[in-house]
Amino acid sequence: MSPQDRPAAILVVDDDERNVRLVESMLKPSGYQILHAYDGQEALRRVESSAPDLLVLDVMMPDLSGFELCAMLRARHATRLLPILMVTALHALEDKVKGLELGADDFLTKPINRAELLAKVRSLLRVKSLQDEVEAQRLELEAKNRELLTIERFKESMTQMVVHDLKNPLAGLMGNIQLMQMQRAQMPPGRQEELLQRSLDSGRQMARMIQNILEVAKLEEQKMPLRREAVALADIAAEQAAELMSLSTRDGIRLECDVPADLPPVDADRALLSRILANLLSNAFKHTPSGGRIVVSAHASGEEVTVRVRDDGEGIPSDLLPYIFEKFVAGESEDRRRSSYDSGLGLTFCRLAVECHGGRIGVESRPGEGTTVTFHLPRHAAAGARAA
Numbered sequence: 001m002s003p004q005d006r007p008a009a010i011l012v013v014d015d016d017e018r019n020v021r022l023v024e025s026m027l028k029p030s031g032y033q034i035l036h037a038y039d040g041q042e043a044l045r046r047v048e049s050s051a052p053d054l055l056v057l058d059v060m061m062p063d064l065s066g067f068e069l070c071a072m073l074r075a076r077h078a079t080r081l082l083p084i085l086m087v088t089a090l091h092a093l094e095d096k097v098k099g100l101e102l103g104a105d106d107f108l109t110k111p112i113n114r115a116e117l118l119a120k121v122r123s124l125l126r127v128k129s130l131q132d133e134v135e136a137q138r139l140e141l142e143a144k145n146r147e148l149l150t151i152e153r154f155k156e157s158m159t160q161m162v163v164h165d166l167k168n169p170l171a172g173l174m175g176n177i178q179l180m181q182m183q184r185a186q187m188p189p190g191r192q193e194e195l196l197q198r199s200l201d202s203g204r205q206m207a208r209m210i211q212n213i214l215e216v217a218k219l220e221e222q223k224m225p226l227r228r229e230a231v232a233l234a235d236i237a238a239e240q241a242a243e244l245m246s247l248s249t250r251d252g253i254r255l256e257c258d259v260p261a262d263l264p265p266v267d268a269d270r271a272l273l274s275r276i277l278a279n280l281l282s283n284a285f286k287h288t289p290s291g292g293r294i295v296v297s298a299h300a301s302g303e304e305v306t307v308r309v310r311d312d313g314e315g316i317p318s319d320l321l322p323y324i325f326e327k328f329v330a331g332e333s334e335d336r337r338r339s340s341y342d343s344g345l346g347l348t349f350c351r352l353a354v355e356c357h358g359g360r361i362g363v364e365s366r367p368g369e370g371t372t373v374t375f376h377l378p379r380h381a382a383a384g385a386r387a388a
Helices: 017-030 040-050 067-073 093-102 114-183 189-220 233-243 245-250 270-286 344-356 380-387
Strands: 009-013 031-038 054-056 084-089 104-110 230-231 254-258 267-268 293-301 303-310 360-365 371-378
Touching: 009 017, 009 040, 017 031, 017 114, 031 040, 040 054, 040 067, 054 067, 054 114, 054 245, 067 084, 067 093, 067 189, 084 093, 093 104, 093 344, 104 267, 104 360, 104 371, 114 189, 189 270, 230 233, 230 270, 233 254, 233 270, 233 293, 233 303, 245 270, 267 270, 267 371, 270 303, 270 344, 270 371, 344 360, 344 371
Parallel strands: 009 031, 009 054, 054 084, 084 104, 254 293
Antiparallel strands: 230 267, 293 303, 303 371, 360 371
C-alpha cells in the first residue's frame, strides 16, 4: 500500500486514558489509524518510531507539557512540519497565543465537539498533504539538480580529456602533411611513404578515440545490438597485427601473433571483437619501449575461448590497477612519445564489449614487468546471452 493510499495515522497524546479513548472513538469511525501516548516522553518515542501524520496533543501533562513537547517537535527538522492540534481546558487567550507561537497549528477546547474535531483534523491533513507534495517536489528538484551538476562535470572532464588526447595525433597528422608540402620537390619516395604511413596511423588513432566516445554510452545503456556471426579470431588477430606492423617497425617493437588458425570460431560481433583487439594493442604499443615485445595469443578451453595481449612495457601502478577498466581512468607513459590511455575510454569500451558478449576481462600487471590483459568469450551465442 502506498503512502497516499494508507489511512492517516493520528497520534493522540493525553495523560488521562479516558480522554485518549474518547478521541479515538470520535476519529476511528472515519477510517483513521489511531496511535496512543500517555505522556510527553512516550509521545516523542512514538513520533520517531511511527511517523504519524498528525498529533492531537493535550496541553496539561506532568513532566513534559504539551507546550514543551510542541516546541521540541518544531525544533527538529524531521518534525518541523508535523501538524499539531492542541486540546486544552484552558480558555485564556494568552494560552492559545502561546501555543500558536510555539508552533501549534490549531486548538480545541474541552469538552471536545466531535464535528469540530473531525473538521479540524481533515483541514490539517489536507494542509499536510500539500506540504508533503511540495517537499517531495523539492527533493526531486534537488536530486535533478545534483544529477545536472554531475552531468556538467562529466561533460567538462570528458571535453578536456578528449581535446588533450586528440591534440597529439592531430598535431602529428598536420605536421606530416606540412612537411610533405614544404619538401615535396626534393623528398625521396621512401620518406614520403613513411610520412604518409605516420599520418594514416594518427588518423586511425583519432578515429578509434572518437568511436570509443560514441559507443561506450551505447554499450552502457545496452542500445548497441550485436551482429553475431561465426568469427575466426585468427583472422582478426592477423588483420590487427598487419595494421600495426608499420608502427612496430618504426618504434622497434616486436609484435608476435600466436593465434592458431584452427582455433574454434566464436559466435560474436566481428566489428566489436576487432575493436577490442585494436584498443588493447594500441595501449600495449603506447606503454612498451623501443626494443620491447608484444604478444597476442589465444586458446580454446571447453566452450570458451581465451585471448591474451601481453607486453613487457612499464606496467600499471598498483593503485591504478583496480580501476583500470572504469571511465576516464588514465595512466601516463614514462616515455613521453606515448600519451595517456585513449581518453580513459579504450579499456572501458573493451570491458563493456566483452561483457555484452557474456564474457569477462581482467588485467595482471606490475610496474616495470609488463602487462597482460586477458578476456574470455563463450563460443556460442546462447551461453553468451545467459552470462550477459
